[in-house]
Amino acid sequence: MKKNGHHPNGRQRWYCKECRYSFTATDDRQKHAQEFAEFLTYITTTTPRRQSTPNTRTWDRKHAWCWQTRPIWTPTGQVYDQVFIDGTYIAYNWCVLIASTHEGMIAYQLCDRESKAAYLALLHRLPAPIVVTTD
Template sequence: MRLVRCPNCGFVCKKNGKTNAGSQRWYCNQCSYSFTNKVNKTNNNLQIFLDWLFGKHTQLDMAGEGRSFRRKTSQFWELWPLPPKVESSSSVVFVDGIYLARNACIL
């Protein structure tokens, strides 16, 4: 069983009923703090996105027939990998084709 700790003082909390929306309410005996524990599914959604990105499945093959997949993973579509940091100089030039294409449309 997972122990829920108080965000205020860090002691173990006990269940204290439910909210009107149906979320579990928790109560800390140490500091008398009542709260609901928010569930963060960002790690799970990132894993789903990476499984799709590096796998052979289409978005339609993913759970929810594509729509739920796109909704859950929408925050990861704007991530861009950073280029490696170059400490020494060399005669190689890195050209970013995406950057050039975006600027070419502005002209």
């Protein structure tokens, strides 16, 4: 295999000397990185999506995989004086339990409903705080 120039769309073209086959290999990492950057911009700003793109259905289809990306937070081991925990219901009958302090959110747990088991799963990842406050 050897490099054989570039396709008009910018992709690297490859050529096999043995079988005389020319092809372009697709690498979706750059495309996914760009789509994820667009997704992060969308979820962290207040601008409606319909103002940033002409076709919202196309945008939804292209960025659907981004919703499956889960943030990974590593526990710091810090013991907090006070932790606030609460749950909020989101689309598709899911519930997000959130543990936060005065500085911000420190952990979350997805569940189908608020329950003792779900709250225990949330608090299991944190060092035992001095006080836990809930509604």
